[in-house]
Amino acid sequence: MSAKGSETRERILSAAEPLILRQGFAGTSIDDILKATGLTKGAFFHHFNGKGELARALVERYARNDYELFERFSAEAEAATEDPLAQTLHFLTAFEDFIERLREPVAGCVFAAYTYEGLQFDPAIHAFIAQSFRRWSALYEKRFEAVLASYRPARPVTARELADTIMAIVEGGFILSRSYNDPIIVARLSRQFRQYLELLFVSRIGRARSGPGRSS
Amino acid sequence: MSAKGSETRERILSAAEPLILRQGFAGTSIDDILKATGLTKGAFFHHFNGKGELARALVERYARNDYELFERFSAEAEAATEDPLAQTLHFLTAFEDFIERLREPVAGCVFAAYTYEGLQFDPAIHAFIAQSFRRWSALYEKRFEAVLASYRPARPVTARELADTIMAIVEGGFILSRSYNDPIIVARLSRQFRQYLELLFVSRIGRARSGPGRSS
């Protein structure tokens, strides 16, 4: 595939994502996507075997981009402090800043869109999404495990539960954001989760080094 | 409309809801729904002007049922205790029990499904959904306002923020539930929110009467 070829492929994908996020996958025809790119059927079926492969490519692209974003916030947090709790709080504020800076009218998660359209996709795609969710969740979980190793929670809680909670808050936040047409509600919800963490982890275990910096 | 007529209408609706929750609205054809009921086109278009009206009827039905459920849990909570915080915690545990007792393989929220299919619906439907979300949220909000009137939160928080948070947790929980095929994850997430409330509201304002009963 030449440079121009893969550029066209990317053009199709980046035109398809917002359309599907707004109209659903079944509600978005191939012609809709092509109209948005100025291309035609020939180009589409040269780069994709069919609509199903487009679905697969889209979800993989989304997973890749999201993972990179996660790693960026993670690196930023690790550069800022050594304390695992402070790192996690820093991570969340970085995420909140990102959401607030987004000027897109409505955000959304491709995984969630697919999850609610269900059966019409290849089971392999659903497996990939579930795996992506778990992988994403595992990144959070790792953070919370580090926190739990240094702090005694005020209530019994597992790293897994905390990871699932922030994931649900973000996914549910997108739904509310879309329905309310409120672009920054996800950031406000993340702030609630941060408060939960702050209330949960107030006492350190063993020899203290440096507590977490108070976040705004 | 006769008794049999409205029964048929209801049969169509209750057959359509799970299908749409599994395949999406655009991904579910009228024939799919009719095949599930044993009826034919004639019956469908006798009771609905078109697919759009089915969408409207479905979302209204869902809103009605959800509201009733909410009121049921609410009455149960108010019968159990007078303390606003204890009532709210009781409400949440009742909701958790409900989720855990559900034996449906996949749960889901019609509002969320519509929200991710977006543009293909009448704007009036989206307005109705947003209004339903807000009305639902207002019920939570009223509870939290009562709590805030009796308890001083450990961190600054508004009733609105708490209402949005539990709504997001439930909506996001459904997405995770579907993707993971885990029917009770929503209950576990609700429990996290309960813990947040317990940590947030530890000190009463003014003369104490009776603290909230510790929930399991």
Place this chain on the structure above:
DNA sequence: ACCTCCAAACCGACCGGTCGGTATGTTTTA
């Protein structure tokens, strides 16, 4: 530097099937 040539990239007309919707007829119920 220029031509050759071929594969990748892309076009656009077309096909079969499906979907939402209609028209008309038949049965059931009050």
Place this chain on the structure above:
DNA sequence: TAAAACATACCGACCGGTCGGTTTGGAGGT
């Protein structure tokens, strides 16, 4: 017996996908 309730055949539009053809771009030969 009339209206409500439902069945059935059918239509036009659209959608995913195919196919033969044209353009483009770059590697290789001279």
